[in-house]
Every structure is written in structure tokens, then in C-alpha cells.
Amino acid sequence: MTARSGTDLASRFERDGYLVLVDFFEHDLMDRIDRAIRQHFDDEPDFLHSNDFLDRSQTDVIPWFPQREGSGAFDPITDDGRLDELTTTLLGTDWTDQYCMVMFSKPGTNGQAWHQDCAPDDARRFNLNRLVYTSDITEANGGDLVVVPGSHRRGLIPTGDPCGALDDQLVIRPRRGTLVIVHGHMWHRVLPITATGRCSTNFRAAPVGTPDDITDVAVYRNMRYRFSTAEVVEERDVTAAERRHRGGQAAPRASRSRKPSRQP
Numbered sequence: 001m002t003a004r005s006g007t008d009l010a011s012r013f014e015r016d017g018y019l020v021l022v023d024f025f026e027h028d029l030m031d032r033i034d035r036a037i038r039q040h041f042d043d044e045p046d047f048l049h050s051n052d053f054l055d056r057s058q059t060d061v062i063p064w065f066p067q068r069e070g071s072g073a074f075d076p077i078t079d080d081g082r083l084d085e086l087t088t089t090l091l092g093t094d095w096t097d098q099y100c101m102v103m104f105s106k107p108g109t110n111g112q113a114w115h116q117d118c119a120p121d122d123a124r125r126f127n128l129n130r131l132v133y134t135s136d137i138t139e140a141n142g143g144d145l146v147v148v149p150g151s152h153r154r155g156l157i158p159t160g161d162p163c164g165a166l167d168d169q170l171v172i173r174p175r176r177g178t179l180v181i182v183h184g185h186m187w188h189r190v191l192p193i194t195a196t197g198r199c200s201t202n203f204r205a206a207p208v209g210t211p212d213d214i215t216d217v218a219v220y221r222n223m224r225y226r227f228s229t230a231e232v233v234e235e236r237d238v239t240a241a242e243r244r245h246r247g248g249q250a251a252p253r254a255s256r257s258r259k260p261s262r263q264p
């Protein structure tokens with residue numbers, strides 16, 4: 001990366017809150033990692049979270065932290081000097097590597113509702129998603145990533161339908177080898193998945209001074225949710241919450257899960 005291209009990427013990231021770098025990683029490496037992921041999820045792992053959370057978050061993800069289990073398959077990404085350099089360009093020096101988390105969604109599930117990984121209370125405190133796609137996201141299978149460009153500077157995501165379309169949303173369909181960078185304050189979601197399992201691998205990082213538990217409380221359009229204690233810490237859509245309280249909510253959906261916030 002030249003100084004000029006680094007400056008260009010940094011200013012695009014500051015303006016838009018995301019970057020898409022096609023063919024950042026070699027396909028052979030992607031295939032090796034993808035095989036490791038598919039092997040791991042071959043056994044149809046169970047979802048992890050309570051049905052209450054699953055119904056309310058409308059998010060269907062099974063997380064896996066391969067490096068915690070000693071899998072070396074993902075190390076070439078962690079050790080990639082170009083990724084390191086790009087991260088320093090975006091976050092400044094002394095940023096921290098948080099963890100590597102694979103997110104797997106079964107076919108026929110909802111993807112992920114709109115969310116912010118952490119509350120945008122302080123513009124300097126955020127996590128950085130460094131999302132690696134080891135297989136193509138395709139129109140036929142769904143699972144597109146949807147973002148609202150610039151929303152990392154617009155404060156809290158508005159209350160409303162957890163999965164409803166937002167003005168100015170942009171659909172991204174990453175291919176194998178694509179690196180997508182997403183600011184943790186950015187409003188983003190994943191569309192439903194149809195025929196085959198969908199995965200992405202997130203190498204999360206954060207600027208120096210960011211608390212380790214920055215992603216413990218995520219913001220959805222209907223609630224703020226704390227993962228470490230598995231509780232809703234704020235009802236945001238009060239009308240929907242009242243309906244639920246009176247027993248009038250929609251029927252529960254198929255079993256689902258949400259990624260945990262951070263590596264314990």
C-alpha cells in the first residue's frame with residue numbers, strides 16, 4: 001500500500017464507515033479456511049442463546065472462535081502484514097487485535113437484523129470489523145451484507161422494524177477473497193439465507209484505549225442487549241415491548257442464535 005492509497009482508504013473509511021477490498025486474499029488460502037469452517041459446522045452445532053433473545057434479535061448466527069481452540073488455519077490472516085498495515089492506517093498505532101470469530105448461518109434462517117456492534121456514545125470508542133469471506137455470497141443463496149453508508153456518524157440507529165429496509169441502504173455481495181471493513185457504529189445487517197450455510201470470519205480490532213468489552217452491549221432497532229449477562233438493558237421500541245408484555249407478539253420462529261460479544 002502506498003502512502004497515497006493509504007490516505008485515500010482512510011478518508012473513504014472516515015466518510016463512509018466501510019471499505020470493500022475485492023480479491024484481498026488469495027483464493028487458495030480462502031479455500032483452505034473455508035474447508036476448515038465447513039468441517040467444523042458439519043455436525044449441525046446447536047444455537048447458543050435463549051429463545052427470547054433469538055426471537056427478539058431476529059439474528060441467526062452460530063459463532064466459533066477457532067484460534068481459541070488452537071486451529072492454525074486462520075493464522076495467515078492474523079499474520080498478514082498488509083492487513084496489519086491497513087488496520088494501522090485506519091486506527092492509528094497501538095490498536096488491539098480483539099479476536100477471530102467465524103459466524104455461520106444455517107440455510108433457511110434470517111441472517112442478522114439491523115444493529116450497531118456497540119453504542120455510538122463516544123466517536124473515539126468503537127470496534128472494527130475486518131470481515132473475510134472465504135466463499136462467494138450469491139444472489140441465489142442470499143446473505144448479502146447491507147450497510148447505510150455514513151451511518152457511523154449518525155448516532156443511534158432509529159427504532160423500528162428490526163429488519164425493515166432503511167433509506168440509503170447499500171447492498172454488498174462479497175466474493176471469495178474479499179475483505180470488508182465495517183465500523184462498529186455503522187448500521188448494518190445480513191439478509192436471509194436460503195439454500196446452503198453462509199459464513200464470514202471477523203478479525204475484530206479496536207483503537208488504542210478502547211475497553212475490551214466494547215461490544216458487550218449491541219444496539220438493535222428494538223433494544224440494547226448485553227451479551228455477558230444475556231439481558232435486554234433497554235427496550236427501544238416501547239410499543240412493541242408493550243404488545244409483547246400483553247402476550248400479543250408474533251409466534252416464535254425457528255431456533256436461532258446471535259454471536260457473543262467478545263472473546264471471554
Ligand SMILES: O=C(O)CCC(=O)C(=O)O
Binds near residue numbers: 190
Ligand atoms: O457476516 C457479515 O457479513 C456481517 C457480520 C456482522 O454484522 C458483524 O460482525 O457485526
